[in-house]
Amino acid sequence: MTTVETPVETPGTPAGGVSPRRGPQTVRLGIGQLRIDVDDPAGTWHAVEQTAARAAAEGVELLVLPELAACGYVFADHAEALARSEDLDGPTVAAYRELSRRHGLVLAAGFAERGEAGRVHNSALLVEDGELRAVYRKAHLWDAEKLYFTPGSAPAPVVDTRVGRLGLMICYDLEFPEFVRDVALRGAEVLLAPSNWPTEHSPGPGLVAETIKSQANAACNRIWMVVADRTGVERGQHWVGGSMVCDPLGAIVTEPVLGREGWLVADLDLARARDKTVTSRNHAFGDRRPELYGGILSP
Template sequence: MAMSTKIRVAVIQLHSKPLDIEGNFTKACAFIRQAAEQGAQLVVLPEYHLNGYVPEDPIYIQQASQYKKYLDQYCVLARELSVCLVPGTFVERHPAAAQSSGNRTLNDLDGDYQLFNTSYFISHEGEILGSYRKKNLWHTERSHQSRGWEKHSAISTPLGKVGLLICWDLAFPEAFRQLVKDGADIIIVPTCWTLDESHAYGLGLNPNYESLVLNTMITSRCFENTCAVVFANAGGPSHTFVGLSQVALPFVGAVDGIWDSSENFFIAEIDMEILKQAELNYKVREDMAEKDWHY
């Protein structure tokens, strides 16, 4: 796959049925095939797309041990369709690491394992080119999952340098800065942003504040980092899900998106010339490369 100045990205806003890992996988694959048939070069799925988020259920813990099976099948599918693929995130069960409790949040249901929330970039040849474990856990995730501690690093892909973040990472400009400083032009953010824990006080001030914060942060991040942001949120009933999956660029804002919480997908074009011109204008990367960069 030759690098292009324009990249066609498909974002799938999937409504996953909790714990129906086979059904969700089958549905995701059908959407990926549709996107590939329509010329997508990169396809992105949302966070927790395989089994939803029900961490108290023992079946959920068992399914976390099966992630490699589905990751391998996504690699086969990417090679078959010749598309790059970010298959949302996988909840992964791993043996507990020998770390001090101050450096991790440990799921301690049986004391011998950790759960990580991990995203992968798969090339059009079916190769895993890089991965990222979620660092900034939402408050209620911290009693169930361990945070990743690796440095934010850009991944070299056939589409250029790509960064991976997950959901609540969106609220941390520092994460974007590290990726951009490492050369990332496209930052992909699989997400499962719901209304389940919306703040009553905030809702009293603005019933749509969740939508406001997402649209604001996505737009801000692409401008302040001269990068493209690919935001793939989960879909579902509007009383629970926000949706708003979108692709945003500096100067332009959202290029395209799904402006409700419905299950669907869209294909947007990332014009790399826009990113080049944004950097020429704002010189963010140039400033960060200076010896006297002060942050």
């Protein structure tokens, strides 16, 4: 696919911050917290379409949908995941592109990607006005995903779009702060994370363990952090529904919509994510001591 952009090679600029870039300072974001069901493909896709239309009607420029939003998550086995997967020329990617074109959206969302030699990847794409800008294969697989999917072998993409420089990863990836740091150093202003958060790991009603990590990721890197979670019960699996937006100080700026379908809108001031100033003498990236971090590359 010649339209797929490889990760933008933009080394961090520790001393002076991210280089100036044309584009809007404020972006209207929408998150569709969808009910997704591997046993109801039509209903699942209908929700995607309805959400894209609603986004356009409400002036949203950047829409983020959950992990595997196109096909569902709870596969029985590899064979079922393979059967539901498609390559980048398949109808799902085409349909995402068409939604993006029709509604004038930059759109991030998940799907099961058919790879080479019968492999299936838990992937997310980024489309802009009909054009496929990036595809990312989840690098850190969660639990039974290891039975169905082959992990990706590339860092997460960072892509310049008309709504800012966007990083893209998926769910459990966020629990690896070194992976997040990498996209932030490449200048991501907003990190989009299509997700499926299972309820078993929620520490209690109204609490989501993963939110802490998302907030810290935002705050340590001074980026906007966007999690598009899902809801519903799928083959007995319950889901949190913990979609959220964290500002570059780590504050959650959206009201949580736990345990049900939801629609979240937030205006993101990208300038806040370009400024890595912590104090007059501190800079979130410039204060790093990479010469002391080599130990974390040990296998």
